[in-house]
Amino acid sequence: MTRLKIAIPNKGSLSAAATDILRESGYRQRTDTKELRLLDAENDVEFFYLRPRDIALYVGEGTLDVGITGRDLLLDSGAKAEEVMPLQFGRSTFRFAGPAGEHDALAQLAGKRIATSYTGIVQAFLDERGIDAHVVRLDGAVETSIQLGVADVIADVVETGTTLRRAGLEVFGEPILESEAVLISRVGNGSPAFEVFKRRIDGVLVARGYVMMDYDIAIENVDAAVAKTPGMEGPTISPLQREGWVAVRAMVPRDGAQRLMDELYDLGARAILLTDIHACRL
Ligand SMILES: Nc1ncnc2c1ncn2[C@@H]1O[C@H](COP(=O)(O)OP(=O)(O)OP(=O)(O)O)[C@@H](O)[C@H]1O
């Protein structure tokens, strides 16, 4: 098998969370942020720490096999790479914004100067709708460009909205795009090494969404309890020394697990335990 080459954000909002998920998936990660390349010989993979904006290009060209980047950056790049799996972190919305109270519809974009770091996404959006506007490419901090007179509106990443508010701006029109960190690969990459890598990442994502629940319950109440905790392939039910009782073990969604414990208690379950799952293969 040829060694898998993987691109990881070296800085910015996605960097720490990307490193975390890889570490949880059992891969070596750099300990020094100045390190730009790291070989994990045991797992036969090599990591390249790159600017998130450049990652889709390397993967699209086939120089690197896999990457973690933002969906917005992937689409903006126009690279021949495809989204393989959303990673559930780095969520943001890409939106138009202007001085508070001045705009309420996308039709008002016509003839305006629009500042953005994502010219690919914005130009494609305007072309699709036949809106004629002038796109001004900036590297970052685009919120300031209106006050400084180089643009009339902006199109940018919005997470909490704090940056917009502080600059006296507000969003208008429909959201252009919902983004999050995504796993990308070259179109049609189905190598066995890539399949293993995907399964490991997926195992961590699923584990983050579930917890393990254990409880003891009288046999006459098992059916009602198991209906609430069906598990993946069906829960494990083991005998207890206590006559007429069994122990049940099942994976349950993390959201709502506390409420589920209350409901099981009401059904007569006791010794109800919740434990974290660190990884899984389902
Ligand atoms: N609050 C946020 N600000 C910026 N980007 C975010 C935010 N939340 C998620 N992202 C995502 O991070 C990616 C941007 O990568 P980038 O390297 O520009 O990170 P950054 O946090 O903006 O870092 P930098 O300090 O270099 O500006 C995009 O996919 C973007 O959607």
Ligand SMILES: O=P(O)(O)OC[C@H]1O[C@H](OP(=O)(O)OP(=O)(O)O)[C@H](O)[C@@H]1O
């Ligand atoms: O809605 P918020 O929670 O305020 O987050 C959004 C802001 O964060 C990012 O800026 P970043 O700090 O990355 O600076 P940049 O513009 O130089 O990339 C983005 O470009 C917005 O400005």
Ligand SMILES: [Mg+2]
């Ligand atoms: Mg940024």
